[in-house]
Every structure is written in C-alpha cells, then in structure tokens.
Amino acid sequence: MKVKDGIIGLIVGDALGVPVEFTSRHEREKDPVTDMREYGTYNQPKGTWxxxxxxxxATVASIVNKNGIDYDDIMNEFINWAVRDEYTNSRxxxxxxxxxxxxxLENYYNGTPALESGGRGERDNGNGSLMRILPLAYIKDIDYDTVEAVSSLTHAHEISRTACALYVEIAKSMIENDLEISEHIKLACDKIKEHYKGSEVLEKFERIFSNDLDDVRGRSFVVGSLECVIHCLLNTDRYRDAVLKAVNFGxxxxTTAAICGGLAGIYYGYDSIPNEWVNSINRIDEVESLCEEYEEFCDNV
Ligand SMILES: [Mg+2]
Structure with a gap:
C-alpha cells in the first residue's frame, strides 16, 4: 500500500484540470490538453491545485493529527482551508x-453539529464529497457508515453518500487485489448492490452497474462524474492517458481528473505519474511527507 500513489495521482489530476475548468468539450476537442498548463480559468501558475x-x-492531516477520524476536527480543517487558505498552494x-x-461550512461555523451540516437536498449531489473521500480507502476495515458520515459533512444526500461508498470500494479493491480495472469495478459494484439491497438509490448507479458508459460527460453531478471517471479508466491503459481523457471531457x-487520478494513481502506481507533472506542483514535498505519516497511521490501525 502506498498512500502517495492515490493522493499524488489525485492532486496531479486536479492541477491538470484547473487551467481549463468550465471550458466545453468542444473547446477541448479543438485544443486538447496534453501537458500541465498554466494560467487559464483561474489565472494560476502551472501546478496549482x-x-x-x-x-x-485537509482530511489526511486531520486523521493524522487526531490519530483517527474526528468529524469536528475534519470540519475545522475544512474551515481553515476555506477561511485561512491552509492546504492551498496557489498565489x-x-x-x-x-x-x-x-x-x-457556514452551517457548521454557525453552530450546527458536524454530521448535520451537509446538504440533504436532491440538488446537493455535486461531486464535492466524492472528490475528497479517497483517503478513507487506505484505512483497513473502514465501514460504510463512516464513509457515509465523512461524505455527509458536506454532502448528506444518499446519492452522494452511496457514490462515495462505491468509489472507496473501487479504490480499496485496487489497493488490496491484483486484478484488471474492469474486475475491480465489478467487484466494488457487487459489494454496493449487496450492501444497499432494496434501496431505490441503486437505480441511479444502473449505468455503472451494467457498464453502459458510452455516453458520458464531465459534469459535476456526482453520479455523472463517477460514470465519466470509470469510462476514462476503462478506455485507457496508463495514468497519463486516463487523466488527460478526463480533462478533455471539459x-x-x-474534479473529474482528480477523481480519476486518485484511482489511476493507485492502479498504475506513483512511478507511472509523469515526473515533470509531479515536480511542477508547488509544495508537493510537504504533501508527500504527510502521505508518509498517513501511511504509518494506516499501517497501525
Ligand atoms: Mg476544483
């Protein structure tokens, strides 16, 4: 198990996508991203996550600091990010x-308990918890309730919670088993179908369960995101191509590339991530040290 495979894979995917966020698929077809870019949408230098x-x-840091999952502490670290720019590497x-x-975060800041602060509406199903749930896959015997609770800090609707559970199962399978990508996905889907048997929420994941993923888009709806990511993983055979395919959906x-990069990083390994991309990322050394501390925590739980 190497924590940095997934975490650095996720960060590099994020940084590849930042300069072209909100551009259309049509724009990306005319001018595909093939390398780490600078400026663009947020006018940030190359390698900004x-x-x-x-x-x-922030989630990894909280779990390391508290030597376990503490929902209040995770929320406090999210607020440190939101208000005090911690965990950023941008200008x-x-x-x-x-x-x-x-x-x-506003709800929590104003006194709502951590596990009641997240959005519960049908419209609160963007990919905002899916994009940050990966660290939990490294914790042995992590259970569904905990994954759902960590999602619920911001995204508490059952569609978001279930999407996080499916993503963590895919990542766990990749960490623990030596299989093809399609086999990891099938194994994870089977576990989710069993665990949520009888729940209406499973209908939302039917295209993933039946591998009906030819018509996907790089949208922010959590299930759409996951469909797009799985499509990218199933149709490429190295890290670089998987994350670039995700970015070039526009x-x-x-976020699509971050979610994809987390899994591609685990599956292909840290050494498959282009060195020049990793090295372009400001403060990556600090993140790699944190990954080592997290690995130690995960080895000891
Ligand atoms: Mg983003």
Missing part, C-alpha cells in the same frame, strides 16, 4: 469552492 486536493489533504489562496460545501475538468 484546487479545492479537490485541498480538502483531501491567491482558496479558490473554486462549491456551493453545497460553502453552505455546509466542464468540471479538475
């Missing part, structure tokens, strides 16, 4: 915060 990485790193501090996340490029 966004909310996806910041909230992932201008925090940027690119989703509405559901912003509202949940729209929510950084």
């Amino acid at each position: 966004s909310d996806d990485s910041s909230m992932t790193i 201008s501090g925090t940027f690119d915060m989703g509405n559901t996340t912003r509202q949940s 729209e929510d490029t950084d």
